[in-house]
Amino acid sequence: MKRTTTVIVLIAIVIIFSAALYYLWKKNQEDPVTYTTQSASEQTIIVNTVATGSIVPEEEVLIKPNISGVIEEVYIEAGEFVKSGDLIAKIRVIPNVSSLTSAKNNIASNQNALRTAEINFNAQKATFDRQKALYDKGVISVNDFDAINNTYLQAKQRVDQAKIDLQQSRQNYDIIKTGTTSGLGNIAQTQVRATVSGMVLDVPVKEGNQVIEANNFNEGTSIASLADVKKMIFEGKVDESEVGKIKEGLPLVITVGAIENEEFDAVLDYIAPKGIAENGAIQFEIKGSLRKIDSTFIRAGLSANASIILDKAENVLAIKEALVQYDPKTKESFVxxxxxxQRFERREVELGISNGIFVEVKKGVSKTDKIKVWNQLQGPPKYSGRN
Structure with missing residues (x-):
């Protein structure tokens, strides 16, 4: 029994020993891990953030009428250039019945007042003529004649004032009925003229459309919009996570979707002090003035992207950021x-700016150094302090 047990133990030892030898032999047959290397190179690293928006005129002027009515004629089309003072449209006034009736009644009232004043004046004139004849003969005193004269002059003033009131009421009636009256000439309110020079961007009205005048309670109907298309700006929005990284004066690179293979330089002029909630995120409005666009016509309203350059390093020594390792204890970066x-040593490096692909190396490696590239599937192992 003991002999059988001894034989079984010996056989087991032989099997285990053979398996160990086979494993070691198989391990030695595997190819050793070979790492590729990369060297540092000169790169221009740009750190930026992108904002979406559109191209709009710096100043867009809306032309509005100062009288309500119906468009009788339109003299311009979108795309035309106009100068300040050019005729844009003509309005036919549709009088308000209530206002027209009130103005007509006012004329009748002033006519009655004029007739009454004239009757009184004629009576005072007859009295004045009689008293003057007596005064000339020395029958009445100077004081009595002066009293009669003052009454006569007051009656004459009332007639003159009644004539003025009647004329004003007639002019008011004409304005309500036709939009103009005699004496207004070229400043007639029925003619709408351009207030600035520029390109006509839009003419939202047509002949026959009703328009409302601009006043303290209503912004009025826009007849046309004008703008100087040589002064365009980028208007967009950035997320709250990016707004803290930007400031006024930073350069922008504008790309317009409708204009391929062309970029436009701009400068960030404005960052909204208050954000607006959109789709669950806070967005801040930004504006940037485009520069040197005389050679290219950019249509207002085109969608565009603005690359806001946060930092830039030209022609600096850089490596791919994937080559950099970090010591979990000292938090130092190294390669x-x-x-x-295939023998490597640790080399601590001082890093600069990074765009997520390349990182600037200020100190630690040179162009001739060959830096280990870790296996992309396995990645770098946790650093243990050994080469």
Whole structure:
């Protein structure tokens, strides 16, 4: 029994020993891990953030009428250039019945007042003529004649004032009925003229459309919009996570979707002090003035993207950020540089700006150093302090 047990133990030892030898032999047959290397190179690294928006005129002027009515004629089309004072449209006034009736009644009232004043004046004139004849003969005193004269002059003033009131009421009636009256000439309110020079961007009205005058309680109907298309700005929005990184004066690179293979320089002029909630996120409005666009016609309203340059380093020594490792204890960054065939040593590096792909290396490696590239599937192991 003891002999059988001894034989079984010996056989088990032999099997285990053979399996260990086979494993070691198989391990030695595997190819050793070979790491590729990369070297540092000169790069221009740009750190930016992108804002979406559109191209709009710096100043867009809306032309509105100062009288209500119906468009009788339109003299311009979108795309035309106009000068300040050019005729844009003509309005036919549709009088308000209530206002027209009130104005007509006012004329009748002033006519009655004029007739009454004239009757009184004629009576006072007859009295004045009689008293003057007596005064000339020395029958009445100077004081009595002066009293009669003052009454006569007051009656004459009332007639003159009644004539003025009647004329004003007639002019008011004409304005309500036709929009103009005699004496207004070229400043007639029925003619709408351009207030600035520029391109006509839009003419939202047509002949026959009703328009409302601009007043303290109503902004009025826009007849046309004018703008100087040589002064355009980018208007967009940035997320609250990015707004803290930008400031006025930063350069922008504008790309317009409708204009391929062309970029426009701009400067960030405005960042909204208050954000607006949109789709669950806070957005801040920004504006940037485009520069040197004389050679290219950019239509207002085109969608565009603005690349806001936060930082830039030109022609600096850089490596791919994937080559950089970080010591979990000291939090220092380092790379592994090849010192002989597939032998690497740790080299601490001082890093600069990064765009997520390349990172600037200020100190630690040179162009001739070969830096280990870790296996992309396995990634770099946790650093243990050994080469």
């Amino acid at each position: 592994e540089v090849e010192v002989s065939d």
